[in-house]
Amino acid sequence: MNSSARALSHHLTHRLARAAPGLAHFGVLMFVVASLIPAPPRITLDPPQIVITNNPAICVHTRLTDEVEEWKIQRTLAMVREMGAPTIVEYFPWPYVDRGEGRYDWGYADRIIRHAENQGLRVIARLGLVPAWARPPAEERVTSLTYLTEDTFDEFAAFVGAFVARYQGRVQDVIIWNEPNLSLEWGGRAPDPEAYAELLRVSYAAAHAANPDVRVLGGALAPTLETSGSAMSDLAFLERLYEASAAQSWDALAAHTYGFTAPPDEQPDPDTINFRRVELLREIMVRHGDADTPIVITESGWSDDPRWTNAVRPGQRIAYTLDAFEQAAAWPWVEAACIWNFRIPADQANRRDAYFSLVSSDFVRKPIYEAIQAYARGWESPYTP
Amino acid sequence: MSRTLPLPRWTRALKAGSRRHPRLTFALLAALAAAIALWTLTRPGMPLGPIDLTWHRMQVNKDFYVGIDPSYPPFAEWTPDAIVGIEPDIARELGARMGVETSILIMGYDGLYDALYTGEVDLILAGLRADPLYAEWVHYSPPYFDAGQVLVSRADAPYKTMDALNGKWLAVEIASAGDQAAQRWQRRLNALYIRRVMLPEEALAAVEAGEVDAALVDTISAREYLQGHPGLVRAAETTAPDEYAIAMRDANYRLIDAVEKALAEMRADGTLNAIIERWLGPSAPAQGESDAPS
Numbered sequence A: 001m002n003s004s005a006r007a008l009s010h011h012l013t014h015r016l017a018r019a020a021p022g023l024a025h026f027g028v029l030m031f032v033v034a035s036l037i038p039a040p041p042r043i044t045l046d047p048p049q050i051v052i053t054n055n056p057a058i059c060v061h062t063r064l065t066d067e068v069e070e071w072k073i074q075r076t077l078a079m080v081r082e083m084g085a086p087t088i089v090e091y092f093p094w095p096y097v098d099r100g101e102g103r104y105d106w107g108y109a110d111r112i113i114r115h116a117e118n119q120g121l122r123v124i125a126r127l128g129l130v131p132a133w134a135r136p137p138a139e140e141r142v143t144s145l146t147y148l149t150e151d152t153f154d155e156f157a158a159f160v161g162a163f164v165a166r167y168q169g170r171v172q173d174v175i176i177w178n179e180p181n182l183s184l185e186w187g188g189r190a191p192d193p194e195a196y197a198e199l200l201r202v203s204y205a206a207a208h209a210a211n212p213d214v215r216v217l218g219g220a221l222a223p224t225l226e227t228s229g230s231a232m233s234d235l236a237f238l239e240r241l242y243e244a245s246a247a248q249s250w251d252a253l254a255a256h257t258y259g260f261t262a263p264p265d266e267q268p269d270p271d272t273i274n275f276r277r278v279e280l281l282r283e284i285m286v287r288h289g290d291a292d293t294p295i296v297i298t299e300s301g302w303s304d305d306p307r308w309t310n311a312v313r314p315g316q317r318i319a320y321t322l323d324a325f326e327q328a329a330a331w332p333w334v335e336a337a338c339i340w341n342f343r344i345p346a347d348q349a350n351r352r353d354a355y356f357s358l359v360s361s362d363f364v365r366k367p368i369y370e371a372i373q374a375y376a377r378g379w380e381s382p383y384t385p
Numbered sequence B: 001m002s003r004t005l006p007l008p009r010w011t012r013a014l015k016a017g018s019r020r021h022p023r024l025t026f027a028l029l030a031a032l033a034a035a036i037a038l039w040t041l042t043r044p045g046m047p048l049g050p051i052d053l054t055w056h057r058m059q060v061n062k063d064f065y066v067g068i069d070p071s072y073p074p075f076a077e078w079t080p081d082a083i084v085g086i087e088p089d090i091a092r093e094l095g096a097r098m099g100v101e102t103s104i105l106i107m108g109y110d111g112l113y114d115a116l117y118t119g120e121v122d123l124i125l126a127g128l129r130a131d132p133l134y135a136e137w138v139h140y141s142p143p144y145f146d147a148g149q150v151l152v153s154r155a156d157a158p159y160k161t162m163d164a165l166n167g168k169w170l171a172v173e174i175a176s177a178g179d180q181a182a183q184r185w186q187r188r189l190n191a192l193y194i195r196r197v198m199l200p201e202e203a204l205a206a207v208e209a210g211e212v213d214a215a216l217v218d219t220i221s222a223r224e225y226l227q228g229h230p231g232l233v234r235a236a237e238t239t240a241p242d243e244y245a246i247a248m249r250d251a252n253y254r255l256i257d258a259v260e261k262a263l264a265e266m267r268a269d270g271t272l273n274a275i276i277e278r279w280l281g282p283s284a285p286a287q288g289e290s291d292a293p294s
Helices: A003-036 A070-083 A107-118 A150-166 A193-210 A234-243 A275-287 A314-330 A367-377 B009-020 B022-041 B053-061 B086-098 B109-117 B177-188 B200-208 B219-226 B253-268 B271-280
Strands: A058-061 A087-093 A122-128 A173-176 A215-221 A252-258 A295-301 A334-340 B063-068 B076-078 B101-106 B123-128 B138-140 B149-154 B168-173 B192-197 B214-218 B232-235 B243-249
Touching (some): A107 A122, A215 A234, A234 A275, A275 A314, B053 B253, B086 B101, B214 B219, B219 B271, B253 B271
Parallel strands (some): A058 A334, A173 A215
Antiparallel strands (some): B149 B214
């Protein structure tokens, strides 16, 4: 080592020795500041729970898709269990887990399934939406998240197969797509029963290849009387599905049946939307020799929005909902009746969904929650005339 | 003999510094004055302030776009001829008072805020409650209607406040906001007996029949029922308010000023009440002065 190098080394050592106390103080200060930052809530699983209920047909459509905080997922599902609903429908959008080229990040789905299992809940998984890479480029055509063309059906089916394989033994039912009889849910295009039948066919094959015991639910049609480019009657759409041999591609039919202002015992009529419209779907199934296929009502309910002509009063909502559960339990061909929705992540008091929910976004139980809980658990109802 | 307290050290240093550097002191004071003047002149409404482009467009084109959800008569309804109701009438009156022509845009309830955000409409009038979720960019006007829960009692035995109902029977619509308010009052009072019925009309009929002392129901149901039942009176103030407000973009400060001024004038000269009465019927006199019976 020559003299200049020795001098530099000596100089650096000297500087470091002088700076050491300052660095130590800075380190201590940083440690103190860091320890003042609140730690994120530590989420631990409870001991495994079971659902206690008098009516196993009770089900709710949870809305955890956009829930960011894990403790809220856990709290939501605990409240579902406490209410006495043994089944949930939850949405698992393809773009949320897709990382391209057949790679998936299951973290988001895993935590929902993990907490649902821990609460003793059965999950019916609704699968849908399309990642950007599977849609035409924006320069070519502006598309929505529900725009899926036939040349990417196989990629969607691959996602279905991957989902079913990952949750084999944990998720037994998957719904393929949502309300394909609405243009809004079919990428802004006119509803196309034959195209949906093809989507079902490839998805069914992929799901059963991944797990022969899985059940594929088809349909999930929106109850509507409209016949236009924007929507097709659910009854007409189902007829067309049978004509396209779609029945070979489902193990159960998912049905949406809303009551709007009518009580649940109102007679079904093709020109009316009410709760018993599901009987008309069943008639079509029977007519096509599909009587042994069960129906799962994956969306239903009444709104008590005080500012909507299609809503009912809060007391009517409770009475109608409980009667609907009784009705669903009495139909041997219906497995479950799921209420849309249990809770929405953001409290949007001015949005319609808030008046369909059973619990507010800040976890305040609405009277209807307490009424359903009392019904399911066999308690005295706090809301009886 | 008086003693003065010594000045703090920093003021003495400042004094000494200003004596030593008079030019620098002057420059600093001038910069401070300029900053205050600049801040003042660039406030909304000042000559160098931001321009309210919506208001500017309204003044040039003499137009005014209002978003309404016509799914709730008598507040807003879509008839074959026109959009009618309390809210369209308020919108047209606001437009007339601001000297612009009102165009009503019909939209679904869930699309109202999106339409306001994207500038498709200048304001929305659809029974909205002030929502903290939108506080960053939405300004809500003072309420134009309170649909909250109101106390109704017999005219010969009136009650104006809930605390006068100690030991009395109260009818409520089951699971309503009135029911929840009554439960809170039940915990507050020594004794409050609640009778739950399915519909607000049944609660009011129970009051009329003398089966209960009062009913707590929503204002709209109370107003409609009281028109044909002069033996009943409602309290002047709601027990659990539910106020409807007009929503505007926070940046449109000139439009906000103009709308709120027009709304205040409409309230003062009776126009607002006349519009509401046109659609909800004449309001039965509310009682607020008489004491509760012992």
